[in-house]
Amino acid sequence: MCSNIKTISKVTSGELSICTKCNVYHLEFNNIYFEFSEAQYKQFKKYLFAIESEYWENKYGEAKVKRKIPVPSLQSNLVLMFNRQEITELKSLFSNIKQVYNKYLNVDDIDYTLILN
Known part of the structure; x- marks a missing residue:
């Protein structure tokens, strides 16, 4: 694991960071973890x-x-x-805009099916 990690952006489900020493991108999202080289990062972003x-x-x-x-x-x-x-959320992580992590829930964060009777 890298030691000089800098967070690029953060959302409710994960964060995107980079190791400033070895230039490896780290994506943690829900239960998925990726490490990307710069070329892999650009390719994944393009696909996304x-x-x-x-x-x-x-x-x-x-x-x-x-x-x-x-x-x-x-x-x-x-x-x-x-x-x-x-x-x-993944697209917002990769949009190169510094995201501000909101500790409060948004309406989209609530995964609930409301049934009106």
Whole structure:
């Protein structure tokens, strides 16, 4: 693990940081952890901003899973699945805008299905 970690941005579900000594990017998001070289960081960012959430949600609209947006990996049997809120949070981590971490809950942070009777 690197010792000179500087946080680039932070959201409710994770944070993006860089080691200023070895120039390795660290992405912690929910239960996923990545280490990227600069080239890998740029490639992942490019792929992330090209994702069309609406397309994938429509394609897998009938599926019984909550997360419908796939992000493939180099390992052929591993695909990471995200929902629209998670993709939005990931994009905000990579948007190069210093994020201010809000310790209070937002309406989008509450994962609850409200049923009115």
